[in-house]
Amino acid sequence: MNLSNYLVLSVLLFSIGATTVLVRRNAIIVFMGVELMLNAANLAFVTFARMHGDLTGQVVAFFVMVVAAAEVVVGLAIIVAIYRTRRSASVDDVNLLKS
Amino acid sequence: MTTMLHAGSVLAGIAEAGRTTTGEEVLFWILAPVMVLAALGLIFARRTVYAALSVILVMVSLAVLYVAQEAPFLGIVQVIVYTGAVMMLFLFVLMLVGVDVADTFADTLGAHRWVAALFGIGLGAVLISVVLRAADIAPQGLTAANEGGNPSGVARIIFGDYVITLQVVGILLITAAVGAIVLTHKERLVAKVGQRERADARIAAGEVLTPLPAPGVYARSNAMDVPALGPDGRPLEHSVSRVLRIRGQQRSVAEVHAHLDPGTGTGSTPPERTITGEEQVR
Incomplete structure (x- = not known):
């Protein structure tokens, strides 16, 4: 099996995550789409590390995971804060600055 | 001479490690469809909890693939x-925000969904056409790099x-924690x-x-669904649970x-105050 199969899988997951971000309205699901994209990128990093015989790819994937954890904490806090004031978790309802 | 032989065996080992085994191939072709289907569940799931569960499935499968790809630490x-x-x-926040929050799949813009799908495809x-250009890279494998253990x-x-970078990431984590508390x-x-x-x-x-x-509490029924009797023998409506x-x-x-047998309806109740069931409820 060619290792590029892993890359194709990673691309598929990335595209599905990007489509989720565009299609869904629930802020939590949009956020999970972003997480899926980060994970897909991690799979590509790990595969490239194996292709090139260099562990740096795995280290970069590790840093991506750490930054994603920090991002999730802040993002979910924002969602909770918005939900408290607007009673909604839909990205369409956050339009106070409009007009 | 011996060093050259040694180098040769190392090179052979690297070439061996770069190739995938049959077991890994089977693992990949089982996990990959499952992962893609679960990821599609993120787009199409009506309920947010199902979407979260399918993402968890994708992530666990990714961990298995990492271990298969000589990255046990990352797995x-x-x-x-x-x-x-x-x-x-995510699940905590989901329960906090409320799982019954109606997730309107219907868009305000009708064409938006199709444009987004087109964009995704x-x-x-x-990306696939770009990634396939890496198909002819000879994989080198991580046997040499993982010699002292992957971690x-x-x-x-x-x-x-x-x-x-590690220091900066540490600062970032602390900032994120403080930010979440402030928010x-x-x-x-x-x-x-x-x-x-x-x-x-x-x-x-x-x-x-x-x-x-x-x-x-009666001789025949001490259940929650029967009202108590007051000192005057009349049922007390509010003694039954509101629910x-x-x-x-x-x-x-x-x-x-x-349901009571008329012949045995005495018990501890004095005859003149025998409960007839006709008592007025108060």
Whole structure:
């Protein structure tokens, strides 16, 4: 099996995550789409590390995971804060600055 | 001579490691469709909890693939950080925000959904065409790099080449934690209502101060759904749980009385106050 199969899988997951971000309205699901994209990128990093015989790819994937954890904490806090004031978790309802 | 032989065997080992085994191929072709289907569930799931569960499935499968790809450290970190911490945090917030929040799949813009789908398919096509150019790279495998153990190799790079990055990431994590606390902090606008204030308010309102009477205890029925009898023999409506009353699941004294054998209806109740079931409810 060619290792590029892993890359194709990673691309598929990335595209599905990007489509989720565009299609869904629930802020939590949009956020999970972003997480899926980060994970897909991690799979590509790990595969490239194996292709090139260099562990740096795995280290970069590790840093991506750490930054994603920090991002999730802040993002979910924002969602909770918005939900408290607007009673909604839909990205369409956050339009106070409009007009 | 021996060194050259040694180098040759190492090269052969690397070439061996770069190729995938049959077991890994089978693993990949089982996991990959499952992962893609679960990821599609993120787009199409009506309920947010199902979407979260399918993402958890994708992430666990990714951890398995990492271990198969000679990255056991990342595989374990993936399980601990992503499935263990991040997705549990997602589920917490999901339950906090309310799982019954209606997720309107219908868009305000009708064409938006199709444009987004087109974008997704186009992005996938472009990226696949780019990624397939890497198909002819001869994979070298990580056998040499993982010689002292994969975690040790990763740690050598993290604490060797990327020390500054590690420090910055640490600062980032602390900032994120503080930011989350600040964002979810709520200023108290009114004084806290404690037990004492509640008791004072109840006395001031003139409500019942004692506990409510327990539901009925009879010779034939001591169930929750039958009202208790007062000292005067009349049923006490409010002794039955409010939930049962609202659901209409309570039984009246008359219903219980109908099941009683008329010859044995004495018990501890004096004859002149025998319950007939006709008593007025108060």
